[in-house]
Amino acid sequence: MGLLDKLKSLFGGAPKAAPENKAPEPVKKEVLPPKKEEVKVTKPKVAYVHLSGCTGCLVSLADTYEKLLDVLGAVDMVYNLTLADARTLPEGKFDIAIVEGAVCLQDEESVHLIKEAREKAGLVVAYGGCAATGNVLNNSRGGQWNQPQHESFVPINRVIKVDAYIPGCPPSPEIIYNFCIAAVTGDTEYLKPFMANEAGGYHCGCDLNTRIIENSLCMGCGTCAASCPTRAIEMVYGRPSFNNIRCIKCGACSFACPRSFLPVSKIKGQMV
Numbered sequence: 641m642g643l644l645d646k647l648k649s650l651f652g653g654a655p656k657a658a659p660e661n662k663a664p665e666p667v668k669k670e671v672l673p674p675k676k677e678e679v680k681v682t683k684p685k686v687a688y689v690h691l692s693g694c695t696g697c698l699v700s701l702a703d704t705y706e707k708l709l710d711v712l713g714a715v716d717m718v719y720n721l722t723l724a725d726a727r728t729l730p731e732g733k734f735d736i737a738i739v740e741g742a743v744c745l746q747d748e749e750s751v752h753l754i755k756e757a758r759e760k761a762g763l764v765v766a767y768g769g770c771a772a773t774g775n776v777l778n779n780s781r782g783g784q785w786n787q788p789q790h791e792s793f794v795p796i797n798r799v800i801k802v803d804a805y806i807p808g809c810p811p812s813p814e815i816i817y818n819f820c821i822a823a824v825t826g827d828t829e830y831l832k833p834f835m836a837n838e839a840g841g842y843h844c845g846c847d848l849n850t851r852i853i854e855n856s857l858c859m860g861c862g863t864c865a866a867s868c869p870t871r872a873i874e875m876v877y878g879r880p881s882f883n884n885i886r887c888i889k890c891g892a893c894s895f896a897c898p899r900s901f902l903p904v905s906k907i908k909g910q911m912v
Contacts, residue, residue, distance in 0.1 A: 693741030737761035769890030807891025
């Protein structure tokens with residue numbers, strides 16, 4: 641046995657036998673296993689509709705920094721005047737319409753746009769205080785120099801049916817990111833508090849006082865006061881005190897409150 645045969649035998653190979661005068665065997669072709677078909681994941685088509693607002697909600701979306709790439713990578717952005725090269729809503733249906741800003745009833749183009757978005761979208765999300773509750777635009781009286789006739793601004797649920805709400809002026813980057821990822825992955829448990837039957841489309845400090853404080857659910861954490869963009873909430877003796885003059889009805893306090901996200905049965909289960 642030669643050296644090469646010994647090495648092969650050490651590594652599990654059979655030693656080379658002495659050659660015999662036999663006809664050469666036909667060469668066997670190696671049969672490769674069939675390739676597995678690649679499963680293509682369809683990204684949800686998203687249209688970002690901008691109505692009457694300050695664009696602060698879109699800035700808050702951009703404030704997610706590197707997470708913005710995760711959001712944009714998880715969806716197919718088919719319409720966005722700022723981030724996508726598209727000036728009109730795409731033909732056919734799309735999955736989600738994210739709407740920023742209130743609807744100006746004197747602006748026929750805005751009314752037509754929001755109605756078209758409702759017809760084409762499977763899910764309409766009122767994004768930000770102006771779209772969800774009307775926010776400061778509830779008090780608009782018109783008279784602007786460029787469009788003095790624009791005086792009636794309403795939340796989008798006054799014109800179309802809304803499926804989900806993300807209040808705030810603007811909503812926090814974390815809420816935006818979590819909502820988008822939950823929508824893409826189908827996390828219905830996380831999305832439940834945002835749905836229309838839960839959110840209702842109208843929240844302010846008075847609602848928080850009625851739903852949380854008067855039901856002895858407030859734990860005095862101060863999250864509502866910290867989330868208020870106009871400082872309309874002050875913590876007094878461990879409980880929030882509301883200034884109705886400063887309140888712009890953006891809904892940020894209700895959606896920041898950790899008690900508003902938990903049903904009463906779950907809260908009781910966690911109490912010791």
